[in-house]
Amino acid sequence: MTDTGAGRRPDPASGPAALPDEAALAEAGLRLEIDGAVATVTLDRPERRNAMTLATWRGLAALGRSLPRGVRVVVLRGAGPSFSAGIDLALFSGGGEGFPDASDGDAADRFIAELQEGFTWLRRPDVVTVAAVQGHAIGAGFQLALACDIRVLADDARFCMKEPALGLVPDLTGTKPLVDLVGVHRALELCLTARTVLAGEAARLGLAETVVPREELDTAVADLVTALLAVHPGAAVATKRLLLEAPGNTLEEQCAAERREQIGRLRELFG
Ligand code: CAA
Numbered sequence: 001m002t003d004t005g006a007g008r009r010p011d012p013a014s015g016p017a018a019l020p021d022e023a024a025l026a027e028a029g030l031r032l033e034i035d036g037a038v039a040t041v042t043l044d045r046p047e048r049r050n051a052m053t054l055a056t057w058r059g060l061a062a063l064g065r066s067l068p069r070g071v072r073v074v075v076l077r078g079a080g081p082s083f084s085a086g087i088d089l090a091l092f093s094g095g096g097e098g099f100p101d102a103s104d105g106d107a108a109d110r111f112i113a114e115l116q117e118g119f120t121w122l123r124r125p126d127v128v129t130v131a132a133v134q135g136h137a138i139g140a141g142f143q144l145a146l147a148c149d150i151r152v153l154a155d156d157a158r159f160c161m162k163e164p165a166l167g168l169v170p171d172l173t174g175t176k177p178l179v180d181l182v183g184v185h186r187a188l189e190l191c192l193t194a195r196t197v198l199a200g201e202a203a204r205l206g207l208a209e210t211v212v213p214r215e216e217l218d219t220a221v222a223d224l225v226t227a228l229l230a231v232h233p234g235a236a237v238a239t240k241r242l243l244l245e246a247p248g249n250t251l252e253e254q255c256a257a258e259r260r261e262q263i264g265r266l267r268e269l270f271g
Contacts, residue, residue: 025059054091064121083134083157112171119172131145131147144172154213155212157198159196181207
C-alpha cells in the first residue's frame with residue numbers, strides 16, 4: 001500500500017517547511033490567515049464555486065506540511081455561495097490531460113496518493129479541523145468536508161458524492177469517514193445515487209455536528225473555535241489520538257490506549 005503520510009506531524013527535528021507564499025496559494029485557489037492558534041484556509045475561487053484543481057490539492061498538502069507549530073485549530077471554509085463544487089471540470093475537458101497514464105499503475109497510484117495528502121493531514125492529532133460549509137459541497141468538496149473533524153453547516157448546505165455519476169470513484173479520502181459516519185449501506189445509497197443531501201438530513205445522518213442559519217455560520221464557527229481553544233492543548237491532542245483509534249480497536253485495545261494516553265497526561269501534569 002502507498003504510504004501517504006496520513007496523520008504524521010512534520011519531522012520535529014527539521015520543523016515545518018516554509019509556508020507557501022500568497023502568490024502560490026492564490027494560484028492554488030486558496031487563501032490562508034493565521035491568527036495565533038487558529039489557521040483559516042479559504043477556498044477562494046467563488047466565481048468557479050471554489051472548484052478545485054490539482055494545484056489546490058497540492059497547495060492543501062503544502063499547507064499541512066508547513067503549518068506553524070502553535071496552530072491548534074484549522075478552519076476550512078469557502079468564499080461565496082458554495083463551499084466547493086468539487087473538481088474543476090476543466091480538468092476533464094482535455095480528455096484526461098494532466099492525469100497520469102493509468103496504464104502505468106504505479107505512477108497513477110503515486111499521483112493519486114500525492115493528491116490525497118491534501119486531505120489526510122486534516123486528521124493529524126495536533127490540530128482540530130473544522131469545515132464551515134455553506135451551499136454546495138460536491139464530490140471533492142464533500143470529501144474535503146469529510147476529512148475534517150467537525151462539520152458546521154449553514155442551513156443551505158448540500159452534500160453530493162457526484163463521482164460515480166461521472167464514471168469515477170470518490171478517491172480523495174472520503175469513503176472511510178463517510179462509512180464511519182453513516183454506515184456502509186447508507187454510504188452505498190448516497191454514492192450510487194449521487195443524490196443531494198440537504199443540511200437537515202446531513203445532521204440526522206451524522207454528517208454534520210451543527211446546522212445554523214446561513215447568516216450565523218461565521219459566528220457559530222468562531223464560538224466553536226473559542227470552545228476548542230479553551231480545552232487543555234495536550235489533553236486535546238491525546239484525546240483526538242485516542243478517539244481516532246477507537247473504531248479500529250477492540251475494547252481491550254482501546255482500554256490499553258486510554259491507559260497509555262492517561263499515563264502520558266499524568267506525567268505531564270504531575271511530573
Ligand atoms: N468546475 C469548473 N467550473 C465550475 C464548477 C466546477 N466543478 N462548478 C461551477 N463552475 C462554474 C460554472 O461553470 C459557472 O461558470 P460561468 O459563470 O463561467 O458560467 C460558475 O462556476 C458558476 O456556476 P453556476 O452558475 O452553475 O452556479 P450555481 O450556484 O447556479 O450552481 C453548482 C452551483 C450546483 C455547484 C453547479 O455549478 C454545478 O453543478 N457544478 C458542477 C459540480 C460538479 O459536477 N462537480 C464535480 C464533482 S465530482 C468530483 O469532485 C470528482 C473528483 O474529485 C474525482
